[in-house]
Amino acid sequence: MMKLRANNALTGWLMVSPLALVLLAFLVAPIVMISIVSFWRATEFSIIPDFVWENYEFLFGSSVTYRVFFNTFKYALITWAFTFAIGFTVAYYLAFHIRSMTWQVALFLLCTIPFWTSNIIRMISWIPFLGRNGIANSALMSWGVIDEPVEWLLFSDFAVILAFVHLYTLFMVVPIFNTMMRIDKSLIEAARDGGANGAQILWNVILPLTKPGIMIGTIFVTTLVMGDFITVRFMSGSQSANVGRLISNDIALLQYPSASATAIVLLLTVLIVIGILLRFVDIRKEL
Amino acid sequence: MTKFTKRDGLSRRTLLKGAASSIVAGGAATLGAPMIWAQNIKDVTIRQFGTGVSNLNDVATKVKEDLGFTLEMTALDTDSVTQRAATQPNSFDIADIEYFICKKVWAAGNLQAMDTSKIDNYDKIAGTFRSGLLTPESTIAQGTAPHTVGFTTGPNGTDFVQEESGWMTLIPTIYNADTLGIRPDLIGRPISNWSELLNPEFKGKASILDISSIGIMDMAMVVESMGEYTYPDKGNMTKEEIDLTIGIFTEAKKNGQFRAFWKSFDESVNLMASGEVVIQSMWSPAITAVKSQGIPCVYQPLEEGYRSWGGGLGISAALSGIELEAAYEYINWYLSGWVGGYLMRQGYYSAVPETSKEFMSADEWGFWYEGKAAEGDIVSPTGSKLAGAGEVRDGGSFLERMGSVVCWNSVMDENQYMVRKWNEFIAA
Numbered sequence: 001m002m003k004l005r006a007n008n009a010l011t012g013w014l015m016v017s018p019l020a021l022v023l024l025a026f027l028v029a030p031i032v033m034i035s036i037v038s039f040w041r042a043t044e045f046s047i048i049p050d051f052v053w054e055n056y057e058f059l060f061g062s063s064v065t066y067r068v069f070f071n072t073f074k075y076a077l078i079t080w081a082f083t084f085a086i087g088f089t090v091a092y093y094l095a096f097h098i099r100s101m102t103w104q105v106a107l108f109l110l111c112t113i114p115f116w117t118s119n120i121i122r123m124i125s126w127i128p129f130l131g132r133n134g135i136a137n138s139a140l141m142s143w144g145v146i147d148e149p150v151e152w153l154l155f156s157d158f159a160v161i162l163a164f165v166h167l168y169t170l171f172m173v174v175p176i177f178n179t180m181m182r183i184d185k186s187l188i189e190a191a192r193d194g195g196a197n198g199a200q201i202l203w204n205v206i207l208p209l210t211k212p213g214i215m216i217g218t219i220f221v222t223t224l225v226m227g228d229f230i231t232v233r234f235m236s237g238s239q240s241a242n243v244g245r246l247i248s249n250d251i252a253l254l255q256y257p258s259a260s261a262t263a264i265v266l267l268l269t270v271l272i273v274i275g276i277l278l279r280f281v282d283i284r285k286e287l
Numbered sequence: 288m289t290k291f292t293k294r295d296g297l298s299r300r301t302l303l304k305g306a307a308s309s310i311v312a313g314g315a316a317t318l319g320a321p322m323i324w325a326q327n328i329k330d331v332t333i334r335q336f337g338t339g340v341s342n343l344n345d346v347a348t349k350v351k352e353d354l355g356f357t358l359e360m361t362a363l364d365t366d367s368v369t370q371r372a373a374t375q376p377n378s379f380d381i382a383d384i385e386y387f388i389c390k391k392v393w394a395a396g397n398l399q400a401m402d403t404s405k406i407d408n409y410d411k412i413a414g415t416f417r418s419g420l421l422t423p424e425s426t427i428a429q430g431t432a433p434h435t436v437g438f439t440t441g442p443n444g445t446d447f448v449q450e451e452s453g454w455m456t457l458i459p460t461i462y463n464a465d466t467l468g469i470r471p472d473l474i475g476r477p478i479s480n481w482s483e484l485l486n487p488e489f490k491g492k493a494s495i496l497d498i499s500s501i502g503i504m505d506m507a508m509v510v511e512s513m514g515e516y517t518y519p520d521k522g523n524m525t526k527e528e529i530d531l532t533i534g535i536f537t538e539a540k541k542n543g544q545f546r547a548f549w550k551s552f553d554e555s556v557n558l559m560a561s562g563e564v565v566i567q568s569m570w571s572p573a574i575t576a577v578k579s580q581g582i583p584c585v586y587q588p589l590e591e592g593y594r595s596w597g598g599g600l601g602i603s604a605a606l607s608g609i610e611l612e613a614a615y616e617y618i619n620w621y622l623s624g625w626v627g628g629y630l631m632r633q634g635y636y637s638a639v640p641e642t643s644k645e646f647m648s649a650d651e652w653g654f655w656y657e658g659k660a661a662e663g664d665i666v667s668p669t670g671s672k673l674a675g676a677g678e679v680r681d682g683g684s685f686l687e688r689m690g691s692v693v694c695w696n697s698v699m700d701e702n703q704y705m706v707r708k709w710n711e712f713i714a715a
Contacts, residue, residue, distance in 0.1 A: 044702055045373040045395040064711040133562050151491055154563070155547045237547020237558075238497050239540070241714035249713060252366035253499065253706045254373055 031267070038260035047256050055261035065246075065262075069269070072242040075157075075232070076225045079164040083221050084214065086165070087172025091213075092206070094173075095180035111173055123163045123231055130154035130162075155237030163235045168224055172217035179213030180206070215281040219274055226270050329355040331613045336361040337383025338368055340552065340572060340635070341461055341598065345668065346626055354620055356613055364551045365498045372397060372601075381614060382601040386433040387500050387696045389457050389601065393436065393445070398601040400439045400454040405615050408622040411639045416459040416597065417451055421689050430504060430522030430695035433459060433597040457599030458618050459638035461630055464593035464688045468559060468569030472583045481505075481512035481591050484566060485539050494558055494567035495536070497548040499709040501696045504594045505568045506532050508694070512591050522697040526704055533708045537715045548713065559584055571634040579671035586634075588682040592693035599638070629668050631655050636685060658684030 038055055041048045059065050090111065098104045114122060129135050130153040137149040152158055183206065191201045229244030243266045250259035335342065335358060342362040350358040361379075363371065369388045371378060376397035384392075392398070403409045414420050419427045419434035427434075437459070438452045439445070447456070469478050474489075484493055484505075496502050507521040510532050518528060539545070546564050549555045556576045558564040569586070577584040600621065602614050620626075627637030628646030632655065637643040644652055653659035658680055665674040674680075682688045699705055 044391045044698070058707070062711065064714045068714050127557075128561070131561050131563055237494075237545075238550065238713060239545065239547060246710065246714060249710045252370065253710070254370055255703075255706070 034260045035264050037257055038264050040257040040260075042255050042257045044254060055258045056265075058258065059261055059265060068241050068243055068246055071240060072226055072244075072266075075160060075164065075242055076222045078161050079168065079225045080218060080221050082161070082165045083169045083172040084217070086169050087176055087217060088210075088214070090169075090173050091177035091180055091210075092202075094177055095183075096206075108177065111170060115170055119167060120230065122167060123234060126159065126163055126166070126235065127154060130159055155235070155239055157236070157240060159235040160232055160240060163231050164225055164228070167231065168221050171220035171224065172214075175213040175216035175220070176210055177213070179210045183209050211281045212283050215277060215283055218277060222273060222277075223270055226266070226273075327609060328613055328616070331356040331610055332359060333357070333380045333610070333613055333617060334359045334361075334378070335381040335383055335600075336363060336368065336371060336379050337598070338362065338365055338385075338552075340570065341383055341630065343629070345629065349625060350617065350620070353625075354613075354616060356617075358617070365501070366550075376603060377605055380603050380606055380610060381617070382603065383460070383598065384457065384601060385596055385598045385696060386436050386457065387431045387596070387698050389599075390431050390436045390447075390698045391702075393439070393447070393456055396445065397604055398456065399604045399606065400442050400444050400456060401458060401602060401615075401618070402442070403451075403453050403455055405619075406455075406458060406622065407619050408639050408642060411641045412459060412622075413636075413638055413640065415462070415689065416599075416638055422686070425690065428595065428692045428694050429518075429520050430697035432695050433457075433462070433599075437599075457601045458622070459597060459599040460621055460626070461599075461635050461638065462595065462597035462689075463571050463635045464595045464682070464692050465568070465570060466589055466593050466682070467566055467587050468555075468574050468577075469585050469587050470559060470562065470565040470583065471585050473562060473565045478566065478587050479590050481508040481589050482514075484509050484568075485513065485535075485544060487542075487544070489544070489566050491543050491546055492563070492565045493545050494547055494549060494555070494564040495545065496555070496568045497550045497713060499706050500698055500702075501594075501596070502568070503529075503532065503699075503705060503709065504694050504696055506536050508591055508594060510535055512589075521694045523699045524701065524705070526701055529699075529701060529705050529708055533712050537712050540712070540715060575634055575667060575673055578673055579667065586681045588688075588691075592691040593682075593688065594694050594696070595689070595692040596696045597638075632666075632668050634680075636689070640685070654678075654680055656685050658682075658687060 039051045041050045132149045140146045191205050229248045232242050247259045247262050342360040347358040372382050372392040373395050416433050436447050438448050439454050439456050510516055555569050555573045559577045560580055560582050574584050574586045622639045624642035624646045627643030631637050631643050650662045654661045654665050660677050660679050661674050664672050667673050
């Protein structure tokens with residue numbers, strides 16, 4: 001009996017070890033590395049092992065950093081609001097208005113079709129559409145809505161957020177749809193029998209029960225937006241910056257320690273954000 | 288190695304034998320006997336990387352044809368090129384880089400000095416790259432002029448020397464005089480000063496490139512042209528001068544002067560061709576690319592002169608033996624004219640103009656180099672028409688254009704400070 005139990009423990013350890021090793025090698029080790037490098041010094045062409053706070057001092061000493069972090073939060077918040085509104089509506093429609101399973105699956109797959117092409121291509125294809133002489137402007141002009149091309153369509157915060165919403169809405173749809181599908185229909189019937197109207201059912205029954213899905217979607221969208229740099233670079237025409245761009249600029253200029261310091265601060269910020277989010281909903285309970 | 292057809296033929300012994308014989312063969316090759324090299328050189332693969340301007344597939348094809356070995360090319364943007372030259376010495380054999388990048392990365396020791404006595408056309412290389420003087424009467428422009436970082440003390444030299452020491456850091460291949468590109472059809476009036484880049488008339492329609500070492504020089508040209516400040520040396524600014532320069536541009540950025548910034552060649556082409564931007568920093572072949580879409584675009588010569596750049600080929604420090612021989616052979620071939628002619632027909636200048644001339648028609652030479660009116664159609668190496676009979680190159684002849692260069696792309700003493708300020712400018 002003892003032997004069997006010992007064996008069980010051993011099997012348990014063996015079963016978790018591949019994942020643990022993979023995470024250790026590809027997640028923990030790189031982060032440790034980055035935090036070490038963030039204390040190093042750099043010249044134009046090399047990095048020098050050291051222990052200095054210089055990189056953090058420069059980071060926190062520059063007003064640009066605060067503006068850029070503010071920008072990053074701004075993008076994340078606005079994108080979240082839009083992806084949530086769209087994602088929730090789409091998921092609600094799929095889950096409660098489409099009756100047959102076949103159609104649900106078919107329409108759900110339809111949502112994923114744009115995701116069969118690359119992120120970058122979906123993003124860049126907005127550029128000729130929104131440009132000064134692009135399709136959007138020429139259509140609006142020919143309808144007589146505007147007399148002159150609208151400048152803020154492209155290379156602006158509007159363009160950045162539009163691209164983010166376009167790219168990441170699916171990450172909201174999928175988890176919300178998933179939790180909605182698992183809501184027991186009899187709860188809704190009970191609410192209706194109890195005299196609740198549609199809005200009350202939505203607010204008091206469906207919304208609380210989809211919270212875990214919303215939270216998972218929120219985590220996806222916030223982390224993706226906060227870690228992004230390429231969308232901001234292309235859609236703002238390099239005019240705006242978020243933290244990701246700060247890091248990518250540093251890397252391009254061979255300032256690895258400074259990039260690492262920024263990356264660590266970003267990582268901590270994102271972890272805090274997720275920590276706060278998780279206080280609202282116990283995801284594990286729901287999975 | 289040996290091919291095993293029968294399954295039972297694969298034994299430890301045969302494997303060892305095969306390995307041993309190939310080691311012997313390999314040893315013989317590295318120990319000498321150039322006649323073996325001549326045959327083996329066909330198996331050599333040379334990996335080259337650089338910016339899009341000169342990493343052309345046509346060159347790789349021609350190398351295979353003329354020299355027999357394979358040339359693999361990777362085109363990257365300027366910052367990635369610098370990064371790779373400094374941090375990944377084993378990822379390349381030939382670095383096709385600019386002189387200002389050389390100044391940044393040479394001290395990292397990833398490149399080896401080249402013996403000029405092995406370069407056949409060394410004597411024909413343009414004066415700009417050797418003494419620094421275009422003609423004996425020329426003055427040397429500000430900034431990182433190629434000759435200041437073109438020579439080192441010896442085979443293992445880590446510093447730069449100002450005279451022709453017989454050991455070159457880069458073998459020069461390509462250079463040009465840069466200025467602003469404009470859309471004459473959308474501007475509708477003559478442009479003759481750098482200061483026009485910040486003219487409120489072009490609010491929301493201007494662009495500058497987001498590569499610090501080049502962009503800061505364009506900025507300096509604009510600041511001087513506006514009459515805001517005259518730099519003692521644009522190529523080596525003090526911290527205060529950097530603050531001033533970037534400050535002026537940050538203000539312009541906040542006022543919405545710029546439509547976008549660009550980082551790679553094709554971005555600049557798209558901005559100009561789509562009409563998003565009507566005036567911007569630009570590179571010569573980008574103008575060519577816009578023109579070949581049938582859109583009018585001029586590389587506008589300006590009163591204050593040009594900002595210039597030069598590029599060359601460097602050899603990885605890791606290269607030795609047959610690969611090193613192949614690299615020298617490739618570089619000699621590069622200077623022998625075909626590539627030069629190809630680059631000249633795109634609007635660049637070849638470091639050895641004499642040899643390139645043989646690969647261009649008299650009309651092409653007259654148009655691109657001598658600044659004469661074209662007699663017939665001038666076509667690009669890829670076959671699109673760039674100019675018709677009677678047209679003259681923007682800026683005129685080689686001597687007029689290169690003679691009006693006032694600064695080179697630069698790496699300053701305060702480079703690190705500049706880079707941080709630049710990063711702030713982009714994020715502002």
